[in-house]
Amino acid sequence: MHADLNDWGGRLAALADFEAPPGAWQAVLAARDAREARIDRRWPLALAAAVLVATAGLASWLQSAQRALVAGAAPPAVVAAGGARAESKRLERILAQLPERRSMRGSTAFTVAELEDRLALLDDRLSRVTLEPNAPERSERLWRERVDVLYSLVQVRYADAVGI
Numbered sequence: 001m002h003a004d005l006n007d008w009g010g011r012l013a014a015l016a017d018f019e020a021p022p023g024a025w026q027a028v029l030a031a032r033d034a035r036e037a038r039i040d041r042r043w044p045l046a047l048a049a050a051v052l053v054a055t056a057g058l059a060s061w062l063q064s065a066q067r068a069l070v071a072g073a074a075p076p077a078v079v080a081a082g083g084a085r086a087e088s089k090r091l092e093r094i095l096a097q098l099p100e101r102r103s104m105r106g107s108t109a110f111t112v113a114e115l116e117d118r119l120a121l122l123d124d125r126l127s128r129v130t131l132e133p134n135a136p137e138r139s140e141r142l143w144r145e146r147v148d149v150l151y152s153l154v155q156v157r158y159a160d161a162v163g164i
Helices: 002-014 024-071 081-097 106-129 135-162
Strands: none
Touching (some): 081 135
């Protein structure tokens, strides 16, 4: 094995001297710098494209939620007595589709908390009213009131999600 290495060494020593062309090393460095500059420009462009796609997707999603809210949004007072439960379910689905915000203005958070507390109170009353003798009339009134509160909560949460 050592003989092969010595043989290669002899062959390399027999080669003629090589003169590098003038400016060759500077050309290599310039080519490397140009390649790195192209790579450095790609990351901000890729990041900007990703942000644009995410923003467009979020805007489209919020517009579809708004269209769904407006499409079936007969004013809550107009909801027929039998349709209050169906309207309540529809508003709850819309509310579930709205994004949860980790932070919001204090006044918005207070309003959301108040509306959610009113919903909890109405749900409690609805669970108790079934035991009363005049339950149907009172129950429908409570369901209509629940729809009103849910409608307000959807509007507040949507306005917060859109950033109004």
